[in-house]
Amino acid sequence: MSSNAADRTPPRPGFWTGDRVAGIALIVAAAALAFETRVLPLGSLGRPGPGYAPLLYAVILGVLGAGIAARRGGTPLGAIRWGEARHALMILLACGFAALAIERLGFRLTMLALVAFLLGVVERRPALPTALVSLGLSFGCYFVFWTLLRVPLPTGPFGL
Amino acid sequence: MIDTLNSLALGFSVALQPAVLFYAVLGCVVGTLVGVLPGLGPLAGISLLLPLTYGLTPTTAIVLLAGIYYGAMYGGSTTSILMRIPGEAASVITCVDGHAMTLKGRAGAALAIAALGSFVAGTLSVVALMLLAPPLASFALRFGPPEYVALLLLGFILLSYMSSGPMVNTLAMAALGLILGTVGIDLLSGFHRFTYGVTDLADGLGIVPVAVGLFGLSEILLTAGGDTPPSVYKPKLRELVPSREELKASISPCLRGSVLGFLIGIIPGSAHIISSFVSYGVEKRISKHPERFGHGAVEGVAGPESANNAAASGAFVPMLALGLPSGPIPAVLLAALMIHGVAPGPLLMEQHPDLVWGFIASMYIGNLVLLILNLPLVGIFVNVLRIPYSYLYPTIVVFCVLGVYAVNSSVVDVWIMLATGAVGYGLRKFEFDMAPAVLGMILSPIFEMSLGQSLAMSGGSYGIFLDRPIALTMLIMVLALLGLSLRDALKRQRGGWRTGAGLDA
Numbered sequence: 334m335s336s337n338a339a340d341r342t343p344p345r346p347g348f349w350t351g352d353r354v355a356g357i358a359l360i361v362a363a364a365a366l367a368f369e370t371r372v373l374p375l376g377s378l379g380r381p382g383p384g385y386a387p388l389l390y391a392v393i394l395g396v397l398g399a400g401i402a403a404r405r406g407g408t409p410l411g412a413i414r415w416g417e418a419r420h421a422l423m424i425l426l427a428c429g430f431a432a433l434a435i436e437r438l439g440f441r442l443t444m445l446a447l448v449a450f451l452l453g454v455v456e457r458r459p460a461l462p463t464a465l466v467s468l469g470l471s472f473g474c475y476f477v478f479w480t481l482l483r484v485p486l487p488t489g490p491f492g493l
Numbered sequence: 494m495i496d497t498l499n500s501l502a503l504g505f506s507v508a509l510q511p512a513v514l515f516y517a518v519l520g521c522v523v524g525t526l527v528g529v530l531p532g533l534g535p536l537a538g539i540s541l542l543l544p545l546t547y548g549l550t551p552t553t554a555i556v557l558l559a560g561i562y563y564g565a566m567y568g569g570s571t572t573s574i575l576m577r578i579p580g581e582a583a584s585v586i587t588c589v590d591g592h593a594m595t596l597k598g599r600a601g602a603a604l605a606i607a608a609l610g611s612f613v614a615g616t617l618s619v620v621a622l623m624l625l626a627p628p629l630a631s632f633a634l635r636f637g638p639p640e641y642v643a644l645l646l647l648g649f650i651l652l653s654y655m656s657s658g659p660m661v662n663t664l665a666m667a668a669l670g671l672i673l674g675t676v677g678i679d680l681l682s683g684f685h686r687f688t689y690g691v692t693d694l695a696d697g698l699g700i701v702p703v704a705v706g707l708f709g710l711s712e713i714l715l716t717a718g719g720d721t722p723p724s725v726y727k728p729k730l731r732e733l734v735p736s737r738e739e740l741k742a743s744i745s746p747c748l749r750g751s752v753l754g755f756l757i758g759i760i761p762g763s764a765h766i767i768s769s770f771v772s773y774g775v776e777k778r779i780s781k782h783p784e785r786f787g788h789g790a791v792e793g794v795a796g797p798e799s800a801n802n803a804a805a806s807g808a809f810v811p812m813l814a815l816g817l818p819s820g821p822i823p824a825v826l827l828a829a830l831m832i833h834g835v836a837p838g839p840l841l842m843e844q845h846p847d848l849v850w851g852f853i854a855s856m857y858i859g860n861l862v863l864l865i866l867n868l869p870l871v872g873i874f875v876n877v878l879r880i881p882y883s884y885l886y887p888t889i890v891v892f893c894v895l896g897v898y899a900v901n902s903s904v905v906d907v908w909i910m911l912a913t914g915a916v917g918y919g920l921r922k923f924e925f926d927m928a929p930a931v932l933g934m935i936l937s938p939i940f941e942m943s944l945g946q947s948l949a950m951s952g953g954s955y956g957i958f959l960d961r962p963i964a965l966t967m968l969i970m971v972l973a974l975l976g977l978s979l980r981d982a983l984k985r986q987r988g989g990w991r992t993g994a995g996l997d998a
Contacts, residue, residue, distance in 0.1 A: 355923040379953025383684035397665035421714035432907040
């Protein structure tokens, strides 16, 4: 479901393959993590300290990342399609807004704004369906989860 | 045996209570819908609906969530067969021959075989679960920290050996998960690790935000943007009767799929996904007419569908017997039990027989409910796919935020979901499987704690793992599997068993 690369004729394979980029990214992540463990006592082999396991895992990740980067073949970088990236970024921004706003504006207003943004701005849906779906989802979820199921959800200004 | 039957009778007395029965049916219906929707898999579905269970008893909560799990297994096959859209990853392989049968005008038969296979496998594997879990739980009482270390090592090696895709990718994701699992207070020393002053991180990263991020949100990020509602084929009720030949051809694949699926289900990893691929590979290999596969072979539907449902039950064996999750889904179910104050482990069956046996009995009932649901109501379920995805995904995003926030009323959890969603999106673009990461994260604290305790017991000597027979046996199995992996790697050019089963990418 998630593969985007397989259904097209791949461009001529070069040095930069998906595996190579992913492997290098993992090596960088492992190096950053190993650097972060410097503040934790390492202990010894027989008496591992709190920094021992993270450092060990970081080394393992780095070695495996190197193995992935060194692998021959794989999907050429140019064959990986990023057509949905704009949508993905917008959704992440909307979720970021929700995280910032949910305890300030309350659940209903935050979700109303989130859904309205995704439908009205990102998807360019007509105003009426956007308004109806946004209102229905935000207030409907609040009713089901808070009123019926007593799941605590934050309220905002004017008790909304 | 008499004890088991008595316990089962107790289980049915619990499962047939109106409230439990209601939640079993509700779980099956919701699970089928989750399985039908391409943006939601069983893990994301269970995680998102976890808050629904807060007001329930532990028994009804676990029955509801398990119903969602195996309901999703059933539901995923429907869209695979009718529209070549796998509702969830375990149904990907069903697309091949299931949809080919639809194109040949045998959609009803394919759906019926998938539902019957799932029912047979589900029921047989619940019997196996019932027989296997209690003795395993008794055996597990002999486990100390060294045995847990060896068991977890064995689990990780099995996970990489049985995974779909390159083994090095699986191990890298498991290592990433192990790292994520080190966030929070180190239980042995009390040191804060990677918390950066955020008190909400002291208890570590929550399984729900990470699972929803890596599976739910990343799926939406990958699929948003496509918006053409698929044409929906609705088979008529009378078309749902398979021919005698189709039924006859399905019996053996169903039984083989049930056994394979159950055994693979016990092993850590994305068992329900792997089992369907392995079953397909086995059926194709032993078939007298392998050329029919890919062109509507009924065995290509019966085997994988039986296997993925059997695996769903098999995954509950280590969960109930050892308190160890064999994958992300049992891990979320364990988290749900803990939220309700039930401590998982080998004593669970002794201390909460009503919960465990009520849960097992509800699975019998759930399988029957799903058989009834999936055939006559298939037309209703596939109608969900008529909703344009541009309306569907904002709804799922709302449930993601709601589900994650509601677990601890914590905004930090929403940020964790957001971060893991973005990371999961990037990694899935490069074809990494996310399940080993979640499993690694869950098992990381148990592994580290058991290792620390083992070394404390032995005064820092690793010889403790060789002195204890159970741990030693498991470590020998680890070495044997590593040897097999090496042999397979060398033989890959000629096609090892993994290549034959379709596991090597």
